[in-house]
Amino acid sequence: MSSVPLTKFGAESLKAELVRLKTKERPSVINAIAEARAHGDLSENADYDAAKERQGFIEGRIADLEGKLGAAQIIDPTTLDADGRVVFAATVDLEDLETGEKVTYQIVGLDEADIKVSKVSVTSPIARALIGKSAGDVVGVQAPSGIREYEILEVRYI
Known part of the structure; x- marks a missing residue:
């Protein structure tokens, strides 16, 4: 398995x-399954089916997280x-050359990307365009609307 880049916070x-x-x-869903079993006939027990489905999701997510953390390259x-x-x-301050709007993004791993908090995935188009560039570069x-040009105002490592 290849390494998964993650920030320390991620x-x-x-x-x-x-x-x-x-x-x-996990303990909560195990209790829900036990309680649903106590109600008898499992073939028509919606609570049991829902709890088993939830258990499958939780176990899958646990396995996924353990795999990612095991292969993580923490930066x-x-x-x-x-x-x-x-x-x-890196955290990058940019200025949109067309609108003059200033934005700040941190380049993070795929699992920690969240545009609402200005974290963009390293695989996103903007991150791919920025990697290797320095302050002052355009x-x-x-x-989707075409090519947007940004000037890199500052690069920080916070």
Whole structure:
């Protein structure tokens, strides 16, 4: 299995989810299954079916998280020495050259990407365009509306 890049924060979030699933969700669903079994005929027991389905989801997610964490390459942005270049885990301030709008993105792993909190996946078009560039560079990003040009204002490792 290839390594999965994660920021330190992303790895901690996945670990917290894994602990929650193992200590809270798994015991809860086991209790729900036992309670549904106590009601008798399982062939027409919707509670039992729902609990078994939930158990399957939880066990699948636990296996997924364990696999990702086992293959994780954890990168702490505060320890990076990339000479001002955009690399995985960097935070980048950009200016849209057409609108003048300023945005900030952190380049993160696929599992931690969340545009609502300005975290973009390393596989996204904007991240791919930014990787290896430095402050002052202008990059073109293919967007649904056409190519958008951004100037890199600052690259930080926080």
